[in-house]
Amino acid sequence: MRASRLLSTLLLLQTRGRLTAQQIAGELEVSVRTVYRDIEALSASGVPVYADRGPTGGYQLVDGYRTTLTGLTTDEAAALFLAGSGATAGHLGLGPTLDAAQLKLLAAMPLEQRTMAARIQERVHVDAPGWFRDPEAPPHLDTVAGAVWDQRPLRVTYRKWDGTQVERTLEAFGLVLKGTAWYVVARGRERVNAYRISRIDTAAVLDGRFDRPADFDLRGYWTEWSERLQRTLYRGGDATVLVGPRAASMWWMLGPVAERALRDTAGPPDADGWVRIVMPIESFEHARVDLGRFGPDVEVVAPAALRDLMRRTAEDTLRRYA
Structure with a gap:
């Protein structure tokens, strides 16, 4: 929490110039005393921040200092703005979070990178769903997503492709958006499988937590599962x-x-x-x-x-x- 607040303080000073402790406290919704401590921490970590005293004083960074966000190149920074999907984040309840993250990223960029990112946003729009297909927003997506984030087991009623219903207790490892369809990759009955979330008729988060395998590769599993599904489907010769x-x-x-x-x-x-x-x-x-x-x-x-x-x-x- 404090690391995030320190970064926010740094970005405020970088984008707005001189700010008083009261102004920083108001923006971050913390006390003035907390701002004093955070400024001291930034200074101790090597950030060149200094204070001007008097009625027009405040804190500011040494002219020319900017954080470079671990050295992102201009193309890398622009790609981040191109890759961000507002629709996907919105389905997961993260739309405002994505907007805030992009604003912070934009504020931290040098002028050249900021110009390129703005150009990307102005000139490229990604509309992922195919023509005449509405993106799925399954009613239980938020419940499933919460179980993924918190590593909590799920009890679901699932409708198989032939219409039969089964009950499963799932340990959800990750979410996949394939085209317009959401899937959850989860362990159930001793094996990992992919379940289309629109076929989940009921979902309830259970007590307790499960251990997600440290070596589980969501992207690699989905690639293998997709290939296996295609081989299974095309049995007609x-x-x-x-x-x-x-x-x-x-x-x-x-x-x-x-x-x-x-x-x-x-x-x-x-x-x-x-x-x-x-x-x-x-x-x-x-x-x-x-x-x-x-x-x-x-x-x-x-x-x-x-x-x-x-x-x-x-x-x-x-x-x-x-």
């Missing part, structure tokens, strides 16, 4: 598909796996611009729905059973509109 130009321009709608197939396996286009690709599928039913949205701009070549399913779907659609 491969489909050979002809993709027309119009479908190719909208192929991004099928997600990164299909996009990768179009990019990596497409042969040379024919005279009409159609290309042949090989793509993994989850199941025939998933492929029927996904590829069916492109209508006549996609043709399944193989396997024969999927081609027959697509033909029957087209015939059923034709009868519906006959």
Whole structure:
């Protein structure tokens, strides 16, 4: 707490120049006596702060002195402002905290870095959710986040992908925002797994605390879990598909796996611009729905059973509109 207050005192003097003890005390909501002690501590640590006495006096730093925040380069400082996601912080109840942190960082920067950061804020806006998708704000996100911060166990009712409900006691190690969906990575039943927070129907923080493994790597676990999930999902084998130009321009709608197939396996286009690709599928039913949205701009070549399913779907659609 005191270290944070000392930094705040230093930043106030750096950004505003000369300030009286009363002014510093008012800004930090502490006593004047506390300000005196903090100024002495700053001076003892090597910060060149001095006092001018008299009615117009106060504390100020030696001209030209600035803290450099452990030597951030201009590009590093600008990247911090580019990376800060207001929407993400807002979901976790940290929006005002992020704003305050960025103001403190901005105040501590030399002029060149401050100019670059301001330019980034003026000219780059990150809107992470995809088109026509609202970011998830699950009702139990704040409860889960609190359990993560405080290392408290959670008792949840969780709805699995097939709709069945299970009860779990979880030790939550971390939060992940994947696109617009929030996940909690937690240990339950002796193993670590990822749970989509929007599928948590009830959540209650339990008494006690758990020990978070000191060597647990959230980023590394999520990468491994994501790769394992993709391998699990695409069990339907491969489909050979002809993709027309119009479908190719909208192929991004099928997600990164299909996009990768179009990019990596497409042969040379024919005279009409159609290309042949090989793509993994989850199941025939998933492929029927996904590829069916492109209508006549996609043709399944193989396997024969999927081609027959697509033909029957087209015939059923034709009868519906006959």
